[in-house]
Amino acid sequence: MNFIKRALLSVKARKGRTFITLIIFMIICNLVLAGFAIRSATEKASELARQKLGSEVTLEPDMDKIIQKLQKDSTGRIHIDPLTEQMAGKLAKLDHVKSYNYISNTFVVADGFKPFKTSNNSQNQDNGTQVASASPPGFTQPDIAMDGVLDGGQLASFKDGTNKIVEGRQITKDDADKQVVVIEKHLAEENNLKVGSKVKVKSVDDKTSGEFEVVGIYETSGSSQQPMGMDMPMMNPYNKMYAPYKASLKVTPKFEDQEPGISQVVYYLDDPKNTEAFKAAAKKQNIDFDTFKLDAKDEAYKKMMGPIENVASFSKTVVYIVAIAGAVILGLIVLLSIKERRYEMGVLLSIGERKGKLIGQFLAEILLIGSFAFALSLFTGNVLSQMVGDSLLQKEIAVSQQQEKEQPMQGTVHVIGPGGPQENINVDAIDHIDVSATANDIRNLGLVGLIIAIFATIIPSLSILRLHPKTILTKTE
Amino acid sequence: MMSTVLAFENVSYSYQSGGKEVRILDHVSFPFDEGRFYTILGPSGSGKTTALALASALDVPQNGKVLFRGKNIKQIGLERYRNKHIAIVFQAYNLIPYMTALQNVVTAMDIRKNKAKDKKGQALEILRKVGLSEEEVGRNVMKLSGGQQQRVAIARALSCDVDIILADEPTGNLDENTARDIIEILKELAHEEGKCVIVVTHSNEVAKQSDIILRLKQKNLVRD
Numbered sequence: 001m002n003f004i005k006r007a008l009l010s011v012k013a014r015k016g017r018t019f020i021t022l023i024i025f026m027i028i029c030n031l032v033l034a035g036f037a038i039r040s041a042t043e044k045a046s047e048l049a050r051q052k053l054g055s056e057v058t059l060e061p062d063m064d065k066i067i068q069k070l071q072k073d074s075t076g077r078i079h080i081d082p083l084t085e086q087m088a089g090k091l092a093k094l095d096h097v098k099s100y101n102y103i104s105n106t107f108v109v110a111d112g113f114k115p116f117k118t119s120n121n122s123q124n125q126d127n128g129t130q131v132a133s134a135s136p137p138g139f140t141q142p143d144i145a146m147d148g149v150l151d152g153g154q155l156a157s158f159k160d161g162t163n164k165i166v167e168g169r170q171i172t173k174d175d176a177d178k179q180v181v182v183i184e185k186h187l188a189e190e191n192n193l194k195v196g197s198k199v200k201v202k203s204v205d206d207k208t209s210g211e212f213e214v215v216g217i218y219e220t221s222g223s224s225q226q227p228m229g230m231d232m233p234m235m236n237p238y239n240k241m242y243a244p245y246k247a248s249l250k251v252t253p254k255f256e257d258q259e260p261g262i263s264q265v266v267y268y269l270d271d272p273k274n275t276e277a278f279k280a281a282a283k284k285q286n287i288d289f290d291t292f293k294l295d296a297k298d299e300a301y302k303k304m305m306g307p308i309e310n311v312a313s314f315s316k317t318v319v320y321i322v323a324i325a326g327a328v329i330l331g332l333i334v335l336l337s338i339k340e341r342r343y344e345m346g347v348l349l350s351i352g353e354r355k356g357k358l359i360g361q362f363l364a365e366i367l368l369i370g371s372f373a374f375a376l377s378l379f380t381g382n383v384l385s386q387m388v389g390d391s392l393l394q395k396e397i398a399v400s401q402q403q404e405k406e407q408p409m410q411g412t413v414h415v416i417g418p419g420g421p422q423e424n425i426n427v428d429a430i431d432h433i434d435v436s437a438t439a440n441d442i443r444n445l446g447l448v449g450l451i452i453a454i455f456a457t458i459i460p461s462l463s464i465l466r467l468h469p470k471t472i473l474t475k476t477e
Numbered sequence: 478m479m480s481t482v483l484a485f486e487n488v489s490y491s492y493q494s495g496g497k498e499v500r501i502l503d504h505v506s507f508p509f510d511e512g513r514f515y516t517i518l519g520p521s522g523s524g525k526t527t528a529l530a531l532a533s534a535l536d537v538p539q540n541g542k543v544l545f546r547g548k549n550i551k552q553i554g555l556e557r558y559r560n561k562h563i564a565i566v567f568q569a570y571n572l573i574p575y576m577t578a579l580q581n582v583v584t585a586m587d588i589r590k591n592k593a594k595d596k597k598g599q600a601l602e603i604l605r606k607v608g609l610s611e612e613e614v615g616r617n618v619m620k621l622s623g624g625q626q627q628r629v630a631i632a633r634a635l636s637c638d639v640d641i642i643l644a645d646e647p648t649g650n651l652d653e654n655t656a657r658d659i660i661e662i663l664k665e666l667a668h669e670e671g672k673c674v675i676v677v678t679h680s681n682e683v684a685k686q687s688d689i690i691l692r693l694k695q696k697n698l699v700r701d
Contacts, residue, residue: 009575013576343574346571348588349556350535350559351565352557353588468536470530
């Protein structure tokens with residue numbers, strides 16, 4: 001172990017070189033640690049974002065792709081298979097699925113009761129300025145939105161308190177084959193409906209109708225004011241009713257004699273962190289993902305995580321560049337050092353030292369300095385990581401906000417009506433990450449530092465150690 | 478009866494100069510015995526240092542063999558041979574510049590795996606024996622005079638319990654008195670400790686002190 005003793009003496013004696021190497025190694029360690037810490041913080045932020053967005057994954061028609069297909073098709077007609085229970089069941093059997101819910105959205109026409117009307121709606125009608133109907137010929141303008149469900153209690157609007165059962169009960173799986181309905185309090189009051197009352201609705205094509213028993217009344221905190229000045233009763237949240245999905249499909253009009261299908265299947269996972277694993281497993285199932293898509297509130301996730309992911313990607317690149325550049329710079333320092341110390345090596349070889357131990361001495365010197373740099377960077381690295389992380393994140397947020405201003409809603413089809421988005425997710429990009437080096441980051445830094453030290457020492461050492469001691473001594477003298 | 482510790486057997490050595498091969502040693506054969514002090518004399522460029530480099534395994538002959546106790550040093554292994562069996566004293570001292578005199582000697586003892594329990598104590602004793610004071614042994618070697626550095630180089634050679642001590646112009650940079658002291662130490666090593674001491678020199682004065690004088694004549698070693 002005498003080469004370690006020599007390394008210690010050499011490091012102590014060559015103060016200037018030791019200091020320069022220490023500074024370079026410290027810069028490398030700090031930047032690598034910052035890279036690792038930012039990556040860890042990103043992973044944590046990603047988990048938090050998933051937690052925030054919940055553990056729901058929705059299987060639904062991909063309207064963007066369907067419209068693209070329609071645009072490409074010269075006939076303007078394409079065949080789209082409906083979303084069936086059989087397809088939905090395939091994914092329900094996958095790991096991490098705790099439960100699932102079917103949702104079938106449709107619009108119906110109230111038969112024998114009045115839809116709730118806002119004062120605005122009444123005024124418009126009084127003034128004779130009713131909004132023009134968008135219904136095709138042969139179709140009646142709907143006034144009620146009916147959501148068919150498997151389990152009403154699983155719906156996000158009931159879970160988050162937007163909707164609350166005030167009387168009766170919720171739609172459950174046991175109601176699957178029943179003609180029951182849960183209606184909104186305002187609609188119930190308007191028509192003097194109570195639990196146990198019967199309501200009748202007709203399909204918009206007037207071909208089917210159904211009578212439903214009111215089993216529950218809910219109250220919504222959603223606004224009755226409609227977006228963009230529209231005045232369509234079926235868009236009013238008070239005119240929304242929930243029924244078992246099979247019952248709702250019965251009053252859904254057929255499209256070109258094709259039986260209507262489920263609009264969405266929502267899978268509730270055991271943990272949000274398993275979302276990606278579930279999506280990956282689902283993609284392997286025999287489901288046409290050119291027509292259907294799995295959505296884990298990806299747009300919202302992307303919006304929240306976009307800037308952070310860019311920072312993470314940048315920090316990963318920084319780790320690679322710094323590690324390679326660092327190894328090269330340290331390698332050059334070692335190479336210069338070896339050139340300067342040929343004489344010393346010749347002397348040691350002439351005394352009978354082994355070449356391997358000379359490499360060992362250089363490696364020990366670098367590792368010794370590296371250990372100090374490593375220890376110091378544990379103190380400075382965290383501060384630097386937070387600073388770098390914050391600065392990069394703010395820049396990314398600014399860029400993403402600028403892009404959002406320039407290209408709002410680019411590439412996304414927004415559908416109003418059946419099959420459209422169930423809930424608006426209003427999220428902001430994550431604008432702060434808590435960057436702190438974890439034990440794992442420190443271990444990784446140690447590993448990268450060791451690899452850098454080994455490369456920076458061994459490669460330059462090989463060149464000089466091919467020389468014979470006599471040559472070294474003669475050339476030096 | 479003195480036994481042969483080192484022998485050149487038909488050793489030839491040449492080097493390339495201006496595209497031409499220059500032969501410097503040609504079929505040299507000579508035995509070196511333990512307990513003897515040899516000097517090798519010869520003009521500059523005659524091959525004295527080359528002979529020493531071959532004897533110390535710092536270089537290898539193109540033809541012939543260098544034998545240690547009858548065994549080819551290549552078979553022993555050049556590193557191992559240098560480590561276990563020889564010590565070299567260079568004209569330029571060749572000390573490790575960032576160490577003290579004491580550290581230089583202890584480092585050599587470490588490299589040669591000297592098993593002494595108190596290496597530092599032993600190194601101090603040797604350094605004192607070659608005439609260095611307590612204060613001088615703790616000084617960085619670059620702050621010592623030429624004579625003192627040469628004493629450290631000799632102490633380093635003495636610290637290793639080897640059979641052969643090779644010295645290349647060990648007194649070349651020293652004043653008369655110091656040179657005399659150094660030669661005395663080398664003589665003692667041969668006569669009292671039974672080492673084979675081979676000194677390459679220009680100096681007839683040094684040669685006169687040796688037991689056997691060898692001259693490099695016509696690319697061969699010839700005894701006076």
